[in-house]
Amino acid sequence: MANVRVLGPFEATVGETRADLGGPRQRSVLARLVAAGGDLVTADRLIADLWPGEAPPRAAAGLQSFVSHLRRALEPDRPPRTPARVLVTAPPGYALRLPDDQVDAWRFAALTDRAGTHLAAGEGDAALRAARAALAEWRGPAYAEFADLPWAAAEAARLAELRLLAVERRAGALLAVGSAAEAVPDLEAHTAAHPLREDAWRLLGLALYRAGRQGDALAALRRARAVLTEELGVDPGPALRDLERDILAQSPELAPARPALTVVTETVRRDATFVGRAAELDRLADAAEQARAGRCTLVLVAGDAGMGKTALTERFAGTLTGWTRAFGRAPETGGAPAAWPWAELLRSLAAGAPPDDDLAARLAPLLDDVPSGGDAQTGRFRLNLAVAAYLGGLAARTPLLLVLDDLHWADEETLTLLTELPGRLRDRPVLLVGAYRGTEIPARLATALAALARHEPHRLDLAGLSAGETAELLRAACATRLDAAAVTAIAERTGGNPFFARETARLLDAEGPDAAAREVPAGVGDVLRRRIARLPDAAQHVLRVAAVAGRDADLDVLADACDADEDAVIDTVEAGLAAGLVTEPGPGRVRFAHALVRDTLLTGLSQARRTRLHGVLAAALERRRPGDAAALAHHHLAWGGDPGRAVRHARLAAEAAEARFAHAAAADLWCRAADLPGDVRDRLDLEAAAIRASALAGKVEDARARRQAALPAALALGDPVVLARVLVAFVTPTLWTTHVYGTVDTEIVAAVGRALDALPAAEGALRVRLLTVLAMETEGEPGDTGPRAAREAVALARDLGDPELLAVALNGQYLNCYQDAAQREDRWEIATELRALAAGHGLPAYESLAHLLLHQTAVARLDLAAAAEHAAAGRRLSREYGLPLLEALGGWHRGLAHVVAGRLDDAEREYVRTGEHTSRSTVWNSARGMQMAALFGIRLVQGRVAETADAAGWLAEEWPHVGAVADIHALALHARGRTADAHRVAARAGRIRHDYLRDLSLGLRGLRALALGDRATAAAVHADLLPYRDQLAGGACAVVAIGPAAQILGDLAAFLDRPDEAAGHYRAAACVSAAVGSARWERDAAEALRALGVPAA
The missing domain is CATH 1.25.40 (Serine Threonine Protein Phosphatase 5, Tetratricopeptide repeat)
Known part of the structure; x- marks a missing residue:
């Protein structure tokens, strides 16, 4: 993926290769989009910024050419005719879609903001890391190449101000971690270069005082007073005055923070997109307070693969100030030395706090891979005593956080030492955290967990992130802009698993939203296939049938479809539960833990086998759940072996969906049923239902296209009632035109006229709807056709006494009340009547429309x-x-x-x-x-x-x-x-x-x-x-x-x-x-x- 840098020389790289960004104006396009922070910049705005003053006649063409060249430079491997994913078209302009960490200015701003957040929360170490990382991004003045352009000057000034803030936040963080002397030189230079920044003077005074230089601190504050008086004619603000008073009084509140013994660099990569887990972080903080009070405290963190155990422990470690921290991780593969996680942890500690010679010799098997010699049991006992002595000594100087990750892969030696240490360190400020997969507990780990139970560990079982947290993670990890519907779908699909969500975001960036909604990311598939493969063959078969059944399945239906007894199916469920593949939402039901498990199983089935299983499940449902129209419709439509049954169940399911206002689901069912082979009259009846449901679902283009496609068959049938039903199916509540604006579809108007002429007198309701179609198709056109048809429809609807018909007709009349300005009041009366009518007779679509019509008329x-x-x-x-x-x-x-x-x-x-x-x-x-x-x-x-x-x-x-x-x-x-x-x-x-x-x-x-x-x-x-x-x-x-x-x-x-x-x-x-x-x-x-x-x- 591309990386863009504007802090210093302007450049972009793709992988290790510097991208050719072209000439000055072409480079300006990319720089301008960076300055917009990922937001849309209109084409007109870009042209105005590229050519200040008067743009040339072909400026738009020039802009398009620049964009095209930049896209090739930033995505050199993008296949032809596929949409750009970095520099994207966002009507009416363009936007840069890159993660924050791919643009140095965005990364710099986020890190500076993060430093401030950590400082406000009292997290000095985390604030210091963030501030240092932010300043490391700064290679020189921002947008220097474009300094003469107004947009660049404003953005450069903003970033320069942020840099000053980052310098001050770094100084504040150094003070927070007890490194006041280190902060002084930079603050001296900072105040000399920017003498009017009062907070910089405050930090300098405080740093000098905490470094033991009380006189220099007071002298610095006097210099600040002199500068402010001479330059601005003002006295120092309250913060500087209060600091000077406290220094003179040697207030205890100015005492320096206690420095940590050592800061141990974690051996695992920090997650840049950590979200959520507030409750778990609070529980870890409570455990830390318990440990700090002088009691060794144990926390066990369990969670499925990808659930964020490592990210949680790292994030928590970053919140601790004044602690010594160390991490060890059990290796997945064999061949590692015994007790490797402890060796990794102890070596990182010893690098900052070496043990004395005697203790180092006893720890040699872990610190230097030196064999212990002698009896193995005795050697292990002495080694464990030495580990406890060393850790106890460190904990006597500063609280100690020890994290052991991936314990499901840990060997016997690692687990033995883990079970022994809490007792040996019981009166030391040690927080011992162990993390493992709750779905993969081998016998040795189960034994260790049982032994640890006597120490009353805090237990954290990580579930999936909430929908809101998943949305936050996706927006941070995904370069593609996602709407709320896409976020909700991915959250549901991944079950809130952070790893799965990130992998899906990568798939979405690489192949688009359709692939992300349909395919299983490669990394996720590997994890899930390995877990499925551990199950017995019979269990795998049952799960594949369940996958075809849907996200949820009934056990009795599965047993019937698999031709197995229910006990065998229950055995499968229990195996799936243990593997974290399924859950039990209620008695007799099974649900896949997340959609990706189901999709992984489905990808292992050929289309032919999947189709056959739909037929098997349809037959099982006919026997076990004959009233479940939705499930029967789904499987019959997917099977296609019995079109008559498929249509019957689809009709029942669609009508049920409409009754609960699930118009999109109803439209899908009606459309699929209408596409099946069958009698032309029956098919046109289904088409009419599909057209109506599609329009109500907001798929207006689809609805109109289906009506147009059905019209020849309806005309050829020669039945005016069937023709009328097809034509009126498209009548939908609207306050705008529902056809191509400014045109008349003469084919539709002619068909309406033909149906009206031939319609039997008894079909009054159809006549009202046909007249309304005519009114809506001709609204705004010269002549009286539309208004006359609307008036006739309203009059007939009133005679028939049908509230819904009257609502339909009033909508048509409203759209034909723009012949002159005075009709504004007529529209108000129509909308007011429609609102009362709809509210009184349970017509929510027309009640909603009435409010929108009243809104429109109220503006007028x-x-x-x-x-x-x-x-x-x-x-x-x-x-x-x-x-x-x-x-x-x-x-x-x-x-x-x-x-x-x-x-x-x-x-x-x-x-x-x-x-x-x-x-x-x-x-x-x-x-x-x-x-x-x-x-x-x-x-x-x-x-x-x-x-x-x-x-x-x-x-x-x-x-x-x-x-x-x-x-x-x-x-x-x-x-x-x-x-x-x-x-x-x-x-x-x-x-x-x-x-x-x-x-x-x-x-x-x-x-x-x-x-x-x-x-x-x-x-x-x-x-x-x-x-x-x-x-x-x-x-x-x-x-x-x-x-x-x-x-x-x-x-x-x-x-x-x-x-x-x-x-x-x-x-x-x-x-x-x-x-x-x-x-x-x-x-x-x-x-x-x-x-x-x-x-x-």
């Missing part, structure tokens, strides 16, 4: 407080009832609220986050387009429209049917100085539809007319926008607002030489701004009035 009415309440209620219901489409569509309010309040940076972050969320759930590119429009609105306010030209060009290509997109593009080109191109693009501007984007689109067109001096367009827009004068331009969609419509009307009137009208508009803009609480927009209105020479009120 300038009631942002009510809008916020309805947005929150709508999103809460959407989450509660599993409606991702509505949840995503309801996520824009916070961005709009930030815009109105003038918090533009917060607004940008919110729009980017919400756009990414919405794009996973909603239709085609509408989310991306809405996000781009929102960001354009922010750039408009910031005066940075020129930066958006490339993005606006993309928007114009993707949304050619949206009239105002050409206006956005023209505005951006004009801001870039490309006026001729702006006029050319403006000439292509299309019709502005009568929908939720009308007021926003008119406002943007008005701004374009002003920018290009287009009086004809200005006059036309003024007339069309006038009915929206008391609203925000963009208030109808409630996603983005570019200011009060009245402000734009005022600008248009002033441009058209109508000053009196302009003044009235600006006063109206001030009122609108005050109503929504936007001080910035109020100031804009007041300034416009002053420019006209008229008073604001």
Whole structure:
């Protein structure tokens, strides 16, 4: 993986090879992304930073070329046409996805922060290591190569300030561990170079005092007072004054920390991504306090492979101050000398505190591999006495922490000494920690554990990390950005095992999220296969059948499927429990400890055998659990040997899923059933159910595609009822269009007309839904087709008295209530009725929608407080009832609220986050387009429209049917100085539809007319926008607002030489701004009035 260094000479390496980063501007791209700390940097921002002032016409192409070259340099082994994993595209820009420890500036900042955290917690040794490691990263001034660029100067200043802080934290750590004299020289230099840093003077004074130089300490504080008085005209702060007073009084609080006897370097690698284990660390701390009080204390740490036993003991050791620490580890392979863990531990101790000659001679078998000679039993006894004497002597001087790891591999000599030492050191401050795998306890370890029980050890059994802790570990270990769903899935898949989670993160970085969700990381597979192979063959077979059954299985079903008695299956469960492969979630049930165990077993089965086992399990379930529709559907669908049974069980399971609002699960079942061979009428019935469930699950594109694919068969059948059911299956609660914006699907509209003409009179409910489809497919288009169909649907639904039908029809009517500005109140009434109807009749999807419609209309009415309440209620219901489409569509309010309040940076972050969320759930590119429009609105306010030209060009290509997109593009080109191109693009501007984007689109067109001096367009827009004068331009969609419509009307009137009208508009803009609480927009209105020479009120 790539490593990037900006502290000193700017460079990147891949492995041991220095990467060719190209010329100055190309290098600037990478440096700029490093400065962003892994966050997105928009393409427009990069262009502005690369070419301060005026960017060249082909700047965007140049940026893309730089990115392409950098990707090749940073990932030279990446296969062609595979996505980049280091310098990634993150619309609308780029980001650097590297772990913190792969970038020196990020590593430096994290270590400096860690030093401060350790200092605050009283962990001097850990703070000192972190501060020293941080300063070791510093090879020279940060971003020196780019010092003349504003972005680099700001980041370099930040890092330089962090370096000063790291110097001071190193000094504080030295004081904490009792090394005051060592801290003095650096602090003398530091205060001379930075004489205004009061905390540096405080540390210097304290260090001098603790080093026995009381007079020098007072002299240093006097120098500090003189500098502060001469340079700043101020007296020293309270910290310096208090220190001077305490030195004069020789306060006991200033006494130096007691130095440790020795610091022993651990023999195992420290884990850089340790998370969680707070309770276990607390218990270890309690044991340490017990030991410090003068009693040898034993702690036994048990856990599965990869559960973090070593990481826990290392992290704990790092928290101890004033202790001597040593580690020993039992080797996995044979051939090591006897008692090797003790030899490793004692040699590290002896390097810092050599034993006297007599004791060294007695310890020679462990310190120097010298044979003891004589009787073996006597030799072992004397050796163990010598070990106890040496350790007891060390413990008399400072508390002693001894850690023995991997005891499941320990030999007899290691375990014998372990069982003897607690008794021989009973009155010494010794903390003895032993760690082992609880699932791999050989007989000799079992005997040792029984012998140790009399010493009442503290026992820690490490379980998996919590979901939150696993998420923290994954985000620290994984270079790829993960969303919450991916983190949850991996946490479930790995069972919280830290090693498994890290290996999965590496697989994800290497091969992507699909592989991480499907495959078993190589290291994990090796561990699990070895453990499975230890089981008897019969047990392995039962576990493979259980793996096909699922994460959980019933023992009686397994026995039936394996043609075995239940006792044999129970024997398998007990063997699996002992091996840590399975658990017992309840009587008669077995569960794999984590999904990776199951996946490892499945990878050992051919597809043919897996399919056959699905059939075997389906038959067993038919006999044992005939009512378990979900399991029967799963196995029948996977087997495929009996399509009729598969469809029957899938239908039952899907209906049950829908009843509990599990729309995604229902959609999967319906879709799989619909894809099976069968009668065309039955298959179309299944297709209709699949379309409906997919839409409710937020898979709108899939739902519409399935409807389009089913339409020819439905038309060919010649049954208007079947055709209608396929067409109306796509009706889903929505506040945005559910087809390609600005277009009409004539094939769907024609099919709806054909179905309406032929539908029997008795099919009133289908007619309501068909009319609603017609209303939604034609909303915003010229003519009365959509509104008329919506009105007819509502009237018929009322006659039929069906609440759900009325909710469907009201949704269609709402979307067709944008013919003029006055219909804002009609929309409010429709949404209010829909809310009451849905809440009163248990229609959660439409209740959620109603709140979102009320939110939208409340923004148009300038009631942002009510809008916020309805947005929150709508999103809460959407989450509660599993409606991702509505949840995503309801996520824009916070961005709009930030815009109105003038918090533009917060607004940008919110729009980017919400756009990414919405794009996973909603239709085609509408989310991306809405996000781009929102960001354009922010750039408009910031005066940075020129930066958006490339993005606006993309928007114009993707949304050619949206009239105002050409206006956005023209505005951006004009801001870039490309006026001729702006006029050319403006000439292509299309019709502005009568929908939720009308007021926003008119406002943007008005701004374009002003920018290009287009009086004809200005006059036309003024007339069309006038009915929206008391609203925000963009208030109808409630996603983005570019200011009060009245402000734009005022600008248009002033441009058209109508000053009196302009003044009235600006006063109206001030009122609108005050109503929504936007001080910035109020100031804009007041300034416009002053420019006209008229008073604001």
